[in-house]
Amino acid sequence: MLKSPASAFDLAFALSVVNWKSIEARLSFLKNLRFNDAVTLNSLDLIIRPSATAPEFGISGEVAAKICSKDFIFRASFAVGTTIKFTAEMVGTWDKPFGLKNSYIKDLLLEITPSGFGVAGGIKLGDMKAEAAVLFDIVNPARNMVHFQLESFQLAKVLSVFDINLPSEIARILNEINIQLMRADLVPPGGVKMGEKYYE
Secondary structure: OEEOOOOOOOEEEEEEEEEOOEEEEEEEEOOOEEOOOOEEEEEEEEEEEOOOOOOEEEEEEEEEEEEOOEEEEEEEEEEEOOOEEEEEEEEEEEEOHHHOOOEEEEEEEEEEEOOEEEEEEEEEEOOEEEEEEEEEEOOOHHHOEEEEEEEEEEHHHHHHOOOOOOOHHHHHHHHOOEEEEEEEEEOOOOOEEEOOEEEO
């Protein structure tokens, strides 16, 4: 990868060559742009991939935001080539969402194209942890995939996160509903990329 030094305008140019079929030119704005105390633009990139068979132009950026005294990182990209793709991500963990104790939501992702969409993310409720990803493409079904993983699921403990008080007999029955690990993967050979993550 070749990089130019930052100029007075805090710009940088990078050229990367993976092989003769994969060349990427990237123009990056390096200086953080603070809009107010709650929102800062961390990065903004213009990207060109001048492939002979599938040229692509795109723009991507990262924003740091403080919402309800919590720090969040959001990323978004828009690319135009043989198709159009929009991707938005919440990077990292949102602890105690909506005031729920002992819980979090993490790494949310949305991908939209003219032929389909994808969603992904993770959640914790009590001791239970789950993550899921779904990608659906009607034009290219070879990209369709489903990923799901569930750990330490006990229904009574999940309900306790919502401060639901159950009669002791019902709670005893629900405590018997216990899943230590469950996983399902329907992923095409070679894997699928959503956002910056590969599923295999």
